[in-house]
Amino acid sequence: MNNPHWISAVFSPTGGCAAIAKAITGGQGQVVDLSLPVPHTPVPDSALMLAVVPVFGGRVPAVALERLAALQGSGPAAAVVVYGNRAYEDALLELTDSLTAGGFQVVGAAAFIAQHSIAPTIAQGRPDGADLDNAARFGQALLDKLAGQAPAAPVTVPGNTPYKEWKGVPFHPSAGETCISCALCAARCPVGAIPTGQPNETDPERCMTCMRCVSLCPRKARTIPAPALQATTAMLEEKAGTPRTPEWFL
Incomplete structure (x- = not known):
């Protein structure tokens, strides 16, 4: 070929x-x-x-x-x-x-x-x-x-x-007070988990915690809850540090 x-x-x-x-x-x-x-x-x-x-x-x-x-x-x-x-x-x-x-x-x-x-x-x-x-x-x-x-x-x-059973991540990104409702996250969400009219919200039934909204937010307004982030990071530092x-x- x-x-x-x-x-x-x-x-x-x-x-x-x-x-x-x-x-x-x-x-x-x-x-x-x-x-x-x-x-x-x-x-x-x-x-x-x-x-x-x-x-x-x-x-x-x-x-x-x-x-x-x-x-x-x-x-x-x-x-x-x-x-x-x-x-x-x-x-x-x-x-x-x-x-x-x-x-x-x-x-x-x-x-x-x-x-x-x-x-x-x-x-x-x-x-x-x-x-x-x-x-x-x-x-x-x-x-x-x-x-x-x-x-x-x-x-x-x-x-x-x-295949390994996978039920998804039990936590999801949410918007904080710095959200300016630009709705960029809503427009780019792969599964439509962020309402265009209320981009400070997240539909937990649809959200797959892919982190796109967090990565592209111009105000860094969307984040993972701090306790969940700390626990996940600690687990990964132990299992994925090398x-x-x-x-x-x-």
């Missing part, structure tokens, strides 16, 4: 997945933003489908999988998960299975690290330059595999079925 066209499906609430995806593709090709509803889209066999999603509690966010399912094809694909330095558990297998269910031939997979979205002192500053260089090499390795004379073989990735390195599966 010579010079395939990249199609990147990316769910990136706080930017880590988008940075990894861009490094893998060198900024080439089409990007599908999975933070928005996706119409049914056939992916041509001449394209290399790249799916990049975050890991929440060892799983792929359900909304990302639902929107990814709108992209279907029978050509090659690569599955990439990005996690906050603790563990990616069943997420890479879940993403690979989802792409396979969509008809794709998964010929490569990888796990990269990004700054933890809830506890930003964990893996702070990642993906860093070394991570992005690693991602670029992974992208080239995918292209080299597809350019080989033999058909590209499918990959095997770690993980278990049934820097991890990217993993490839080709």
